[in-house]
Amino acid sequence: MRQPGNKTDFSPLAEALLRWFGDNRRDLPWRQTKDPYCVWVSEAMLQQTRVETALPYYHRFLERFPTLADLACSSEEEVLTAWQGLGYYSRARHLRQGVREVQQRFGGQLPASYEELRSLPGVGPHTAAAIASICFGRRRPALDGNALRVASRWWDLHQEVESPPARRFLHQHLQEAMPADRPGDFNQAVMELGATLCLPANPRCDLCPVASLCLARLRGTAAELPLRRVRLPPRPIEVVCAVIHRGDDCLLRKRSSKGLLAGMWEFPTEPVETETSPLQSLAVLLLSWGITGEISSPCKKLAATFTHLQWRMSIFLVSLPIGAGPSGSVWRWAALSELQALPMGRPHRRVAELLERALPGHPEDFQGFSP
Ligand code: SF4
Incomplete structure (x- = not known):
């Protein structure tokens, strides 16, 4: 693994990670499709929400609004009703506004480019990167909380992980590590590692497929990372x-x-x-x-x-x-x-x-x- 300024070959990391992902990936419904609308719905639900909680909502939501066009012609009240219980309702409102904009600006087809995806209401950097990489094969790292944690440990980054310099550093390194032929799988594998082994407390380094390449593991700093800003209580x-x-x-x-x-x-x-x-x-x-x-x-x-x-x-x-x-x-x-x-x-x-x-x-x- 490399530190800034030193060129290193990341392919062993990507290969080990993707091999592990192939053998251990959870069988989640949004992984059985490359329909960008379904991936978008799943990404919107998974912000701030655990997979187990989101699963029944994902099924019910797609039964109620099976296509982007169905959601686009729904009322806000119908969408909020389908979303209720998941919380953070601005996600549902933005999703509805976003699909309506896709109808108007892109003829009902989600665009493939990260930049155009980002221009849609409620599509943040992570969601745009996830859709662009998973559905359209674009090489763009998706930096959610899991990915930030995993990557900050891989490169033993002792900077506040949400800060712009830290995000830039991790984005650049992940992009270099991301294989050109499987960017969507790579993003999902990083997130999966964060969700199942590289946990916030007590990371399971003994089971980790990239333990021999992880700087925090090698230096004994994994439990200290990532560094986060102290949040005020509500x-x-x-x-x-x-x-x-x-x-x-x-x-x-x-x-x-x-x-x-x-x-x-x-x-x-x-x-x-x-x-x-x-x-x-x-x-x-x-x-x-x-x-x-x-x-x-x-x-x-x-x-x-x-x-x-x-x-x-x-x-x-x-x-x-x-x-x-x-x-x-x-x-x-x-x-x-x-x-x-x-x-x-x-x-x-x-x-x-x-x-x-x-x-x-x-x-x-x-x-x-x-x-
Ligand atoms: S070795 Fe440990 S800290 Fe490093 S990525 Fe794997 S689980 Fe995370």
Whole structure:
């Protein structure tokens, strides 16, 4: 293996890795196709999501939207519904926007070049490289978290691995190591090694097909790598969530098209000042929405953690007389039986599950919940 400035032949590394991949690759559905649309869907799902979690969603999504054209003519609500539970919903919205753009700009055929793929909404460097290499045989390293970890160990790189200089270094070295005739297999093999043997903690160097070529293994530094920026923990904020119901119908609000849980339906949820009690804050919010109802107390508490934020939710049940409630396009009433078919983020899905157990007939069951 080489350090910067020294030319070294990488073919033993690629050969050992590809041989191992041929014998040990997991039988995953997106590996049985070179259809760029399917590979795109899989890459979108696998960002931030484990393979085991993504698998049933991948099957269901392709049953619901078997072709790029099917997805392109779907509504955002249909796509979010198919995606719900996977989280990071901007991936689903971008995927839909992206396929619509493929229809308009490329006549429904995904382009082969990395640059054109990158020009599509939501197609980042990793996804573009994965599609270009796997489906079109382009020689382009796909640098996801697994590949960055593996490559930083191969070359014993002691730089913050997400930094531009580190990415440039690893990109250049992987590109040189990538055989011209199997770039897609090489990218997948690197990711597979990271997912199965070159693990973040306790890498299985004893089983690794390239152990004799790995500088971190030879120098005893594998457990220290990759170097990463220290991430701040999610910032906690207090929110109130109003479960407003009249009989078995409950009031939902569509979240803004930008930001957290964009475009999803919710039980109206708002951040509150810490110096004001959740109950007082809710009373003010109800007034601002023109709602007069009976608030049940005490509230339930739930915590919902996102990448940068943690909601500490105080959830109140608010009973409305028949016929009352706000109007407007962001509001809708939905029967309990309809909730499952509507796109909702995980926190509100959890609230819906509580509600389904509590209504009808026993709203008191909704009280006194402890997280
Ligand atoms: S030898 Fe160890 S550290 Fe190096 S690539 Fe293999 S599993 Fe990772």
